[in-house]
Amino acid sequence: MFQVEKTKTIILEEDNSTSSPKQSDKPRPETTKLDVVNFFLNLYRKQIGAPPSCMGKYTALDSDAHGPESLYELKVRIGEDVHTRRMTITPLGEDTGSRSKCFFVIYDVHMVLKIPPMEQNNLQEYIESIRRDAKIVDRLAPRECIVPRVSVILKMIRTFDDTEDLSPMQFEEVYIKWLMEDPRTQEFLKINGSFVYFMDLAKYYFLGGIVAKMQGDKDRNAQEILGHHDLIWEIDDFEGRYGYQFASLCEDLQHLYGKCRAAASAVLIRHKLANAVQDYRIRNWFLIHLAGRTVKAEDADGNAKILDDLNKALNELMEEEASTVNAYRKMIKEYIREKMFFRNKPQMETIIVNLLELLAWLRTSKVSIRDLKPDNLLVAGNPDNYPYFLTNAGEYNIGLIDVETAADFSGGEPGSMEQPLLGGTPNYATPSHLFANEIIALAWGDVGRMLHYQDWQATLGMIYRVATGKTLFPKTGKILPKLPKMFSQAPKGKTPLDLIKETSKLFWQSAMAEFDAKRQQKEEALRTLKITLDETAVVMLQEELAIESEIVLEALKARILNQKIYTSKDAKKKLFAASAKSLNQQKVRLANTPDGNAAQTRVKRQALKLFGDLERMKNHLARLAWAQKQLAKPTPAFSVFEIMGILFDALIVTMHKPDWPDLTGGDVGAFGQTGKDATYQHATI
Known part of the structure; x- marks a missing residue:
């Protein structure tokens, strides 16, 4: 039976027939x-x-x-x-x-x-x-x-x-x-x-703490505003720091300060303190509210009795002039974000390199951690050289904190593997986390490879977290707690495999949409980050992409052979040899032809679907050929945008099998270049 814990981890009741350590079934008091x-x-x-x-x-x-x-x-x-x-x-x-x-x-x-x-x-x-x-x-x-x-x-x-x-x-x-x-x-x-x-x-550091420190400090924006208190009144210096395009914003802020000074003076007059406060103090109050804070007693020279009135007046002014205030805060936020990105760029790149090296190490060791996330990882380097060793991937590595959910899949067959604890952290997990080894074997076949790919999903999410400070799959993660209920309320006659296919489509359709949107949103930053893979990661990707190529190629052949529109042997050979570009052209031409009778229209729609499917698969194969070519270089290098595409393509093909219900959304994992060296051109049908 499925359960959902309050801590947001989805778990399943453990099978008492497994060799996992027993626990009481009585919940521990808080x-x-x-x-x-x-x-x-x-x-x-x-x-x-x-x-x-x-x-x-x-x-x-x-x-x-x-x-x-x-x-x-x-x-x-x-x-x-x-x-x-x-x-x-x-x-x-x-x-x-x-x-x-x-x-x-x-x-x-x-x-x-x-x-x-x-x-x-x-x-x-x-x-x-x-x-x-x-x-x-x-x-x-x-x-x-x-x-x-x-x-x-x-x-x-x-x-x-x-x-x-x-x-x-x-x-x-x-x-x-x-x-x-x-x-x-x-x-x-x-x-x-x-x-x-x-x-x-x-002897170690939390990776989660390092990433959090790199990616955000809520006080940095306020520190920027309060730490450069003269810039608003010196337009040349303001332009020099933030860019000439913000000159008019500086003028708007000066105008806003005039209103702030009048509002603060009115408060001081009411409290009979008109001559007791110098102008620099009012400027400081203005900056404090621009930074989103409120004036404290220590900021008011001990005049605590005016604080409520003063903060109320300045808050109302900030709300009245929200367009100027928000434009300034947005500019400061973007300035800090860009400044911190380039300051931390070397560290982000080496962390991503070492995350991929860890993933490859786990594959070689035939161990799946199944709950990888920054808070479960440590950074091991010379403490005397922290944080400087973070700029060199070879000076440290990423280790593991707690392996409670880990699985040793060296045994090969499901019956010879110890059943790991079921469940995972939703933002980094997949539907396969919810199923026992026997169910994984039924649905996906190779249990060990599926367990390993659970760590691929987590690594993809962590790479995005390191690069952007954001969660890659927040919406998709919310689907996982709903799946147990979907299984328990399934109509009679639905087999476990039917349910797995349906829930897989629900999950991965959402994941495709989020991946596409999030990666496009951060494309510039992700392309700016460049990584050179170590040998273990190269071998892992070469071997896994070769398997992926075979899967896609076989799916391509099956799609051509099983369609009922172009039935001659010659026509099927032409479809197999056609480039993605020519298929797209055929699709466009066909889409622009008038509809005929009902039967003709039905065939037209089937042909359009066929051309679209073949185009996506051939683009996929071309991307894989490009990636393999890059991996064969003496020093394989990729942008993080590209490596995320490589990982996600492999996840989709592995986790949602090609003969399962169709996923729509196009080539969301697109990376690299398409060309004529795709592997399908060297195969036969």
């Missing part, structure tokens, strides 16, 4: 930030040797204890002595679709706490789940992976001799042995009576 802080307070008691009876408390040290990042002081009294220390806690992925609730904590080390959605009280099952993740890590070695380990916490309360030369897993087994021998130790791995998972992030 774990709050303060529950986690209290856990570390108890840990601190243990570390300093305080008996449980000793009083302890925690205090929020920042002004906003309920904000995303909070600093706490832990305090424990032992007799007359008071021991204190600090910790920082930040909730992670509140809206990212994480199946578990996560917190980032700084306490001795940087760590991530993962709180599963279901209670976990069985020690053996808890340890088995940790060991399962360790097996995935072994397959991915030496790729950096952060997975749950009991030693992250337990080493803080006990150390063992002669562990310096142990491997990470051997070191972990030392603490697992202690954990099993001393049941009292379990309390230091539980919150609210149920086991949680701890991951040591000490």
Whole structure:
């Protein structure tokens, strides 16, 4: 049965016949930030040797204890002595679709706490789940992976001799042995009576945090406005910074300031402060409101009593002059966006290169993570050279944080593969995330390839996120939570395969429309970003595009052979040999001919559909031939616009098979060039 979790991850109830680690089916009570802080307070008691009876408390040290990042002081009294220390806690992925609730904590080390959605009280099952993740890590070695380990916490309360030369897993087994021998130790791995998972992030950086910092800071626009407070009154300097085309906007702003000065003066007169405020202060108030903020007491020389009246008057003025204000803010936003884009362009390019290298590594390792997204990835480079190493793809790589949803598909056959957890983060997932291996085999055939292509979809979404700061498939992602209901309410007589084909069309039709619109909207930026692929990514693309070419070629042959309009052998050969351009010309000529009787009109429509289908497939093959030619060069280079087209073309062909219900929308994955070297010209029908 399908379920949808509140955290926006779509999941399915796990098949109890699989070998996946068991969990309680009882939902865990909500774990709050303060529950986690209290856990570390108890840990601190243990570390300093305080008996449980000793009083302890925690205090929020920042002004906003309920904000995303909070600093706490832990305090424990032992007799007359008071021991204190600090910790920082930040909730992670509140809206990212994480199946578990996560917190980032700084306490001795940087760590991530993962709180599963279901209670976990069985020690053996808890340890088995940790060991399962360790097996995935072994397959991915030496790729950096952060997975749950009991030693992250337990080493803080006990150390063992002669562990310096142990491997990470051997070191972990030392603490697992202690954990099993001393049941009292379990309390230091539980919150609210149920086991949680701890991951040591000490040496690494969150990719999600790096991308967020590159792509947007809400304060940058305000900083630009307030940091250049003289520009509005110096038109030459204004033009020099933002462009001569904005000279008239500068004049409009000066005119607006005149109205602002009058409004502010009226407020000051009412409060008998007409001579107490200098002109530069009124200019500052004007800029504060242009930046979308309000005047605070510290901006008014202590004249707090005027703030309500002043802010109300200036807010009303900004609303009256909205066209000028919005034009200025839009100009500032575009200026900052372009400035930050070119400042971060080298880092964006290397991150995209390394995302593709990670995808190729996963393919070689025959592991699918199935929930790739920036918040689940780490950046591993020399901390002493951060962030400068981000400009060189070879100086760092991208690793994995948590492999809970990962699948090892090295076994080949569905029955020999462990069934992974079903579901994924909607903005990065596909309908295939919702189905067990046996269903994937029924619908798509090659389970391993489908699992791998789930990571292709996520990588495509992450590339767009890195390049633009935006989500590629927000509308399409909303379809996934609806699919379980569609299955449960399907009419009788519909087979599972029928439903998969129908929902696949719904999903990928939407994805095509979004991909086309989003890529066109950001085309200039995406073409500006240039990447040179590493060898592993080149091999992956060469091999996958060769498979894709065969799929499209066979679909082309089948379309020609199965149509009932041009039935002679010679006519079919001509259709197979025709170029996309000539087919388009035929289509245009036919469309311009008058309709005949009903039968003739029906044949005409069928012919138009045939020409359109063949034209799209031949353009597709030509694009693939162009891409293969680029990949064969000594240093294969592509724009991000092109690489996104390559990935999306492959996704559509793999995830929505050519003989399934037609997708409409044209060549939305178009990239590169079309030409006469398409692979279909070297084949026969």
